[in-house]
Amino acid sequence: MPTNDTSRVKPERRRLVEILLGGGLIASVISFVYPILRYLVPPPVADLGGDEVVACKKGDLKPNSSKIFRFGNRPALLLLTAEGEYRALSATCTHLSCTVQYRNDLHQIWCACHNGLYDMNGRNVAGPPPRPLEVFQVNLRGDDVVVRRKQGA
Numbered sequence: 001m002p003t004n005d006t007s008r009v010k011p012e013r014r015r016l017v018e019i020l021l022g023g024g025l026i027a028s029v030i031s032f033v034y035p036i037l038r039y040l041v042p043p044p045v046a047d048l049g050g051d052e053v054v055a056c057k058k059g060d061l062k063p064n065s066s067k068i069f070r071f072g073n074r075p076a077l078l079l080l081t082a083e084g085e086y087r088a089l090s091a092t093c094t095h096l097s098c099t100v101q102y103r104n105d106l107h108q109i110w111c112a113c114h115n116g117l118y119d120m121n122g123r124n125v126a127g128p129p130p131r132p133l134e135v136f137q138v139n140l141r142g143d144d145v146v147v148r149r150k151q152g153a
Ligand code: FES
Pocket: 093, 094, 095, 096, 097, 098, 111, 112, 113, 114, 115, 116, 127, 128, 129
């Protein structure tokens, strides 16, 4: 005749079940709490809002070429014109914030999202962009090409 006496369960098996249940409960609590903590305390982001950054080394760019670099938390565009002059602009399109690129065949800055065009000075010249791109100051400091936000901008 079967009995339902729990005192007959071996103590080792009971202990194993308790450990498994406790571990599962702890894992569940962590999986709920961790995302909330990450939301409330986001990880530090380096160089947010910096006013100056080394975009590249002198000689990294060929004339009539460009590179995208990170300026604060946004992309920026560094151009070396065919005449050897550096220019730096925001790479965020003023229409709907796509990242623009330099078209060395057109000598213009192009936004692929809606075919927006800017001239080499960042002025919006065709397509939907409503405003010019922000222009940054470029200085050479030793071998570094340093881009900085214009004062008062
Ligand atoms: S987002 Fe650049 S043209 Fe629309």
